């Protein structure tokens with residue numbers, strides 16, 4: 471019995487039944503219409519996977535375990551799987567793969583159709599309240615009465631976008647069954663900047679390429695490049711979303727954390743200072759503001775010189791060394807006064823979850839509760855933006871389905 475009919479639960483059902491028609495499979499979901507998260511994903515276009523997916527695209531549990539699972543069902547298999555379901559994928563920027571129709575609805579419909587075709591039973595509006603081991607399997611306690619199962623797959627997802635049905639209830643069930651849950655936080659979530667910071671409000675709606683440095687315990691722990699979007703409450707866009715999990719994890723670990731943004735990605739203070747010196751030699755009559763605007767959106771250039779109190783109309787020939795160095799420092803290390811995140815209602819995923827060490831990566835079987843399997847986002851694995859989180863769902867679903875079909879770890 472599979473609890474949760476999201477990406478991971480549906481994949482588990484399909485792969486189990488495809489490999490063994492004798493294995494009865496029922497999927498229970500609390501939602502009246504399961505799959506809401508697939509529908510909203512990728513801006514309703516569903517970024518199904520990525521051309522290259524490795525363990526380095528994920529955070530959380532130990533990389534060798536993630537690698538082992540991903541190798542069980544790599545990207546080529548995902549592409550072929552969806553092609554067989556009538557959903558051809560095409561590549562976009564950063565290797566992201568989307569359905570040719572650009573409709574998340576087609577991805578969900580194909581999965582639901584195949585689930586029905588394989589003969590798995592999908593019971594919607596069936597919330598699972600608890601799962602209790604019995605001598606010969608499990609009692610699955612639902613709001614509609616108790617059911618019996620020989621094995622149980624927890625595919626209840628995380629806590630992001632709780633109105634879709636993924637409200638974190640699965641973590642409590644896993645804990646009661648003996649699992650450790652690594653503390654959870656929102657991830658891939660927009661960040662709030664200090665209300666006193668006027669820059670983000672002035673730049674709301676502007677997006678540009680940046681490199682965000684995550685400083686933990688006074689040193690740069692991670693650098694993340696990509697587009698960043700300024701919003702009326704803070705920052706969003708791929709770079710900010712990817713940075714959010716590092717900021718949140720450091721927060722819950724009570725480690726000093728701060729973010730700075732480099733608007734000249736990949737360049738150091740020395741690189742940018744040398745560039746300005748060169749520009750002053752070549753174009754002494756250009757203004758500081760127009761020189762800035764050669765590499766940045768004009769609104770960002772205005773905000774930076776305004777914030778530093780530098781006269782943007784000063785000619786490069788008259789630009790003082792001190793002001794130039796102050797400006798260059800601001801360009802490569804602009805502080806982002808993060809005050810928090812927009813929380814689970816705006817998060818794409820949950821970081822933390824059921825400890826990965828407690829899972830057998832060759833079967834997704836629990837090492838602490840016989841007959842229990844865990845797949846998808848309930849586990850302590852979160853991917854960066856770009857289709858990686860869905861790939862984790864497909865891979866874990868395949869690995870669990872193969873094991874359930876063979877009855878290898880049958881309860």
Ligand SMILES: Cc1cc2nc3c(=O)[nH]c(=O)nc-3n(C[C@H](O)[C@H](O)[C@H](O)COP(=O)(O)OP(=O)(O)OC[C@H]3O[C@@H](n4cnc5c(N)ncnc54)[C@H](O)[C@@H]3O)c2cc1C
Pocket residue numbers: 473474475476477478479498499500501504505506507508510511512513516517518519596597598599625626627628630631634635636637638639640817818819845846847848856857858859860861863
């Ligand atoms: C706005 C948004 C956009 C996203 N876009 C992308 C993207 O483009 N690409 C990508 O790779 N990832 C994306 N993600 C992340 C991706 O959607 C998730 O990682 C993935 O859906 C997780 O799949 P899952 O099956 O583990 O969990 P979920 O999809 O969360 O499914 C869990 C299911 O379990 C059910 N459930 C929970 N508790 C119970 C219970 N107690 N009893 C019965 N049923 C229960 C829920 O109703 C739900 O249907 C996005 C997420 C969001 C929120």
